[in-house]
């Protein structure tokens with residue numbers, strides 16, 4: 137069993153790097169940590185970064201999940217290989233680019249690429265969000281698409297310490313590996329990709345302040361403000377450049393009594409099943425996964441740019 141400790145980051149390819157970085161910094165409100173060899177880092181909490189834009193083709197490159205130590209990494213590689221999934225061992229250069237000590241990567245059976253990392257670098261300095269009024273407190277969760285959510289949930293349940301907290305019938309498996317109702321989710325989608333990246337905010341006021349702010353800046357709202365009955369979180373989904381959907385949310389449920397919790401099923405055709413307030417139930421759009429076969433964009437970016445640029449502080 138592979139034991140996840142935390143989520144680490146999302147790594148996304150950006151054609152228009154200034155636009156993507158500018159949106160994450162000035163609209164979402166994250167702190168820009170600088171760039172290094174074509175990779176631009178954004179911070180939202182204690183992590184060095186939880187979002188990295190890699191200059192190149194648009195699309196999600198990978199999502200990072202944290203394991204405990206080197207032995208856990210080795211065991212995870214063996215486990216994934218035992219079920220027939222090829223595992224890539226990260227190079228020193230690739231690990232440096234991710235600001236982790238070591239990592240492996242694999243594609244889930246639906247084509248979503250994940251990095252399993254150890255030793256994610258923490259930033260001990262005081263976090264000065266670009267937009268403090270955003271109220272961001274934490275990188276909250278990652279949601280990917282899969283064609284078969286029941287099989288995807290089984291994959292995570294069989295191989296990882298991941299349990300389904302609630303089902304949205306035919307639409308989503310909301311999953312946990314700690315008390316938080318969901319830190320990882322799989323939404324029904326025909327192609328692999330990142331459905332959204334979530335940030336928790338500190339108050340309901342921040343959520344609604346952000347709503348007004350992004351409306352004033354003509355950002356496309358995909359869903360919300362609304363409230364999910366599963367997690368009880370108040371949410372707002374909005375679309376950034378190059379198809380990356382962001383979510384702010386406040387008030388996620390904690391599952392304190394692990395043994396007593398039984399996953400519930402919600403029918404998305406019923407009123408309130410997605411949004412208790414009756415708002416739109418249309419799924420947020422997905423940023424497509426850049427497939428391994430497309431080329432190794434990370435490696436290419438590093439090779440191309442390392443010859444031209446001096447590493448900046450990041």
Ligand SMILES: [Fe+2]
Nearest residue numbers: 279332334383
């Ligand atoms: Fe979400």
